[in-house]
Amino acid sequence: MPFLSADKAHLCLRILAAALGGYALCWAIFYLLCSWLPYEKATVWYLTGQLAPLPFVGVLLWAFIIPSPGRALGWPLLWAAAIALFGWLA
Amino acid sequence: MTLLFIVALLLIVAGMAGLALGMARHFQAVFRHPPAAGVLHWWRGAGWLLLGLALLPCVAGWGVAIGIVLWSGLLAAGVIAVALYLARDR
Amino acid sequence: MNALGKALLGLHAWGGMVFSWLLVPIFIAGSLAVFEPEISHWMRPEVKFADFSQSTAAMLGEARLRQVGAESAVWRLRLPTERAPSIGIGWGENPRALQEETLEAVSGQPLQVRATRGGHFFTDLHAELLLEAPGKWIVGAVGIFMLAALVSGVLIHHRILRDFFTLRPRANRRRAWLDVHNLVGVATLPFLLMITYTGVVILAEAFMPAATYALYDGKPRANRAEVLKTFERKASGEAGQLLPLAEHLAAAERELGAGTISNLLIRHPADRNGLVQAYRHVNDRLSAVADHVTFDAVSGEVFGKQVDWNPMAYAYRAQVGLHVVHFGGSALRWLYFISGLLGAAMMAAGTVLFLRKRRQRHGAGRSQRWLEAFGIASVSGGLLACLGYFWSNRLLPVALDGRAGYEVVAFFTVWAAALAHAGWRGWAAWREQFMLAGLLAVLILPLDQFTGGGPDVMRQGFDLTAVLLGGLLLLIGWRFFGGEAER
Numbered sequence: 001m002p003f004l005s006a007d008k009a010h011l012c013l014r015i016l017a018a019a020l021g022g023y024a025l026c027w028a029i030f031y032l033l034c035s036w037l038p039y040e041k042a043t044v045w046y047l048t049g050q051l052a053p054l055p056f057v058g059v060l061l062w063a064f065i066i067p068s069p070g071r072a073l074g075w076p077l078l079w080a081a082a083i084a085l086f087g088w089l090a
Numbered sequence: 091m092t093l094l095f096i097v098a099l100l101l102i103v104a105g106m107a108g109l110a111l112g113m114a115r116h117f118q119a120v121f122r123h124p125p126a127a128g129v130l131h132w133w134r135g136a137g138w139l140l141l142g143l144a145l146l147p148c149v150a151g152w153g154v155a156i157g158i159v160l161w162s163g164l165l166a167a168g169v170i171a172v173a174l175y176l177a178r179d180r
Numbered sequence: 181m182n183a184l185g186k187a188l189l190g191l192h193a194w195g196g197m198v199f200s201w202l203l204v205p206i207f208i209a210g211s212l213a214v215f216e217p218e219i220s221h222w223m224r225p226e227v228k229f230a231d232f233s234q235s236t237a238a239m240l241g242e243a244r245l246r247q248v249g250a251e252s253a254v255w256r257l258r259l260p261t262e263r264a265p266s267i268g269i270g271w272g273e274n275p276r277a278l279q280e281e282t283l284e285a286v287s288g289q290p291l292q293v294r295a296t297r298g299g300h301f302f303t304d305l306h307a308e309l310l311l312e313a314p315g316k317w318i319v320g321a322v323g324i325f326m327l328a329a330l331v332s333g334v335l336i337h338h339r340i341l342r343d344f345f346t347l348r349p350r351a352n353r354r355r356a357w358l359d360v361h362n363l364v365g366v367a368t369l370p371f372l373l374m375i376t377y378t379g380v381v382i383l384a385e386a387f388m389p390a391a392t393y394a395l396y397d398g399k400p401r402a403n404r405a406e407v408l409k410t411f412e413r414k415a416s417g418e419a420g421q422l423l424p425l426a427e428h429l430a431a432a433e434r435e436l437g438a439g440t441i442s443n444l445l446i447r448h449p450a451d452r453n454g455l456v457q458a459y460r461h462v463n464d465r466l467s468a469v470a471d472h473v474t475f476d477a478v479s480g481e482v483f484g485k486q487v488d489w490n491p492m493a494y495a496y497r498a499q500v501g502l503h504v505v506h507f508g509g510s511a512l513r514w515l516y517f518i519s520g521l522l523g524a525a526m527m528a529a530g531t532v533l534f535l536r537k538r539r540q541r542h543g544a545g546r547s548q549r550w551l552e553a554f555g556i557a558s559v560s561g562g563l564l565a566c567l568g569y570f571w572s573n574r575l576l577p578v579a580l581d582g583r584a585g586y587e588v589v590a591f592f593t594v595w596a597a598a599l600a601h602a603g604w605r606g607w608a609a610w611r612e613q614f615m616l617a618g619l620l621a622v623l624i625l626p627l628d629q630f631t632g633g634g635p636d637v638m639r640q641g642f643d644l645t646a647v648l649l650g651g652l653l654l655l656i657g658w659r660f661f662g663g664e665a666e667r
Binding site: 023030033035041042046047064065 | 183184187188190191321323324325327328331332377380381384385388390391392394395396403406407490491492493495496499
C-alpha cells in the first residue's frame with residue numbers, strides 16, 4: 001500500500017485549497033479594496049477588517065463541495081491572481 | 091430592569107410555545123387531538139406576534155441596539171424551554 | 181443523500197470532531213471570560229467587596245502614587261467598580277510597562293494580593309491559547325472552520341425545521357443525541373454565527389494584515405493611531421502643582437457623564453505641562469470605543485476631548501463590542517455565558533454522535549480509542565482542567581515563588597491526566613469525568629468557606645454558580661452517560 005492513497009492525497013489537496021486559497025483570495029480582495037476605494041485610509045482598513053471571514057468561509061466550503069480537488073485549489077488561486085491584477089491596475 | 095427582563099422572557103417563551111403549537115406534531119402531543127383545518131396558522135401568527143411584542147420591553151430597558159441583541163439571545167432560551175416542556179409530555 | 185450533501189457531511193462530521201477538540205475548550209474558556217473580573221475577584225480573596233466612593237478612591241490612589249511614584253513620567257489610576265472593587269495604580273516611564281499595585285477601595289491601603297492570572301487566564305486561553313501571535317492564527321483558523329461547520333450543519337441537518345422544538349430523551353440513544361445536537365444548535369444559531377464571526381473579525385487583524393500592508397506599509401496599530409485622537413505634549417521642565425485628581429474626576433464626569441469614568445492616565449504629574457486623561461466606560465453602548473477627555477493637570481482646563489469617531493471604525497468596534505459584551509449589564513453577561521456553554525454542549529453532543537456511529541461501524545480499534553480519548557479530554561477534561569485551576573488557586577501556598585505559573589501548570593496537568601484517564605478507561609471515562617467535575621464544582625463552596633477569608637457577596641455568587649453548574653454536570657454524567665456500559 002502506498003504511503004499516500006489517492007483519497008488521502010485528494011483530502012490533503014482540499015485542505016491546502018481551503019487554507020491557501022482562502023488566504024490568497026482574502027489578501028487579493030483586501031488589496032483591491034485598498035487600492036480602489038476612494039475613502040480615507042482608516043475607513044477602508046476598518047471596512048476590510050469586518051469582511052475578513054467571508055472569503056475564507058466561502059473558499060473552505062467550495063473546496064469541499066467541488067468534485068475535482070485540483071480545481072478546488074486552482075480556481076481560488078486563479079481568482080486571487082485576477083483580483084490582485086485588477087487592484088494593481090486600479 | 092429585572093421586571094422588563096422577566097416580561098421579555100415570558101413573552102418569548104409564550105411566543106415560542108405559539109410557534110410550537112402551530113406545528114401539527116406538537117399540537118397533537120399537547121391537545122391529544124389532531125388540529126382542525128387552518129387553526130395552526132392562528133397559533134403561528136400568535137407566536138410571531140408575541141415574539142415581536144417581546145422586543146418592546148427589551149428596547150425599553152436596554153435601548154435599540156442592545157435591546158435587539160438581548161431579544162435575539164433570549165430566543166434561544168425560549169426554544170429550549172418549550173422543547174424541554176414538550177419532551178416531558180412525551 | 182446527493183453528492184453535495186455527502187461532501188458537506190464529511191466536512192461537518194470529521195472536521196467538526198477534530199476541530200471540536202479545540203473549539204469546545206475555546207467556548208468554555210470564552211464563556212468563563214465573560215465573567216473575567218468576577219473570577220479574578222474570587223481568585224484574590226485578599227480583596228474584599230466594600231461600599232466605595234469613586235472620588236474618595238481617586239484621592240486615595242493619588243496619595244499612594246505620590247508616595248511611590250513621585251518622580252514617574254506616567255501614572256495610571258483604575259477606579260473601583262462593582263465588578264472590580266479595588267483601586268489599581270500604576271507608575272513608571274512607559275505607559276505600556278508600568279509598575280502596578282492594588283489598593284483597598286475604602287482605606288487606600290496597599291493589598292498583599294496573591295500572584296495569579298485570575299480570570300484573564302481564560303481570556304488568553306480563549307483568544308490565543310496562551311501562545312500570543314501563533315495562537316491567534318490557530319484560533320482564527322478554528323473560528324473560520326466553525327463558521328463553515330455552522331453553514332454546512334444547517335444544510336445537512338435538513339430536518340431541523342421539521343424537528344423544531346423536538347427532544348426525544350426516551351427514544352433510542354442516537355436519536356436523543358441527535359435531537360440535543362440539532363435543537364441546541366438551532367436555538368443558539370444566531371448567537372453562534374454572531375460570536376464566531378465577530379471573533380474571527382477581531383483575530384483577522386493578527387492573521388490577515390493585507391490592508392495594513394497596502395495602506396500603512398505593514399505598521400501594526402497605525403490604523404488605530406489615525407482614528408484615535410491623542411492629546412499629548414512634552415514636559416516643560418518647570419515644576420507644576422497638580423490639581424487633586426478627585427477634582428479632575430468631577431470635571432470629567434461633567435464632560436462625559438456622572439459615574440461613567442473608569443480610568444485616569446496622568447502624564448508628567450509634577451510638571452507645569454502635565455495632562456490628566458479620563459476614559460469613559462463602554463458599558464452602555466454596543467461599540468467598544470471609550471470616549472475620553474484630557475485636562476491641563478495644573479489649571480484643570482479642557483485640553484482635548486474625543487466623543488465622535490470615524491463611523492467605519494465605530495462599526496468595526498461594534499463587532500468587537502458584540503463579542504466581548506461589556507454592554508447590557510448582568511442580563512447580557514448571563515445570556516452570553518449560557519449561550520456559550522450551550523454552544524460547547526452542542527459540539528460535544530455532535531462528537532458523541534459521531535464517535536458512537538463510528539464505533540458501531542468500525543469497532544473499538546486503536547484509532548477509535550484515540551479519537552474517543554481526545555473527544556472526552558476536550559469536553560469533560562477541559563472542565564476538569566478549569567476546576568483544577570480554581571482549586572490550585574486556593575490550595576497552593578500564598579507566598580509561593582512563581583505562584584501564578586503553577587496555577588497554569590495545575591490546569592494543564594489536570595488536562596493531561598484527563599486525557600490519560602480517557603485513554604485508559606475508554607467510554608466509561610465520560611461518566612467518571614463528568615461526575616468528578618460535578619463533585620469538584622459543588623465542593624467549590626466549602627473550599628471557599630475554608631480558604632476565602634470571610635464572607636463576600638461576589639465570591640458567594642461565584643460559589644452558588646459553581647454549585648448549580650456542578651449539579652448540572654452530575655446530572656449529565658448520571659442521565660446522559662449512565663446505564664450505557666461501553667456503547
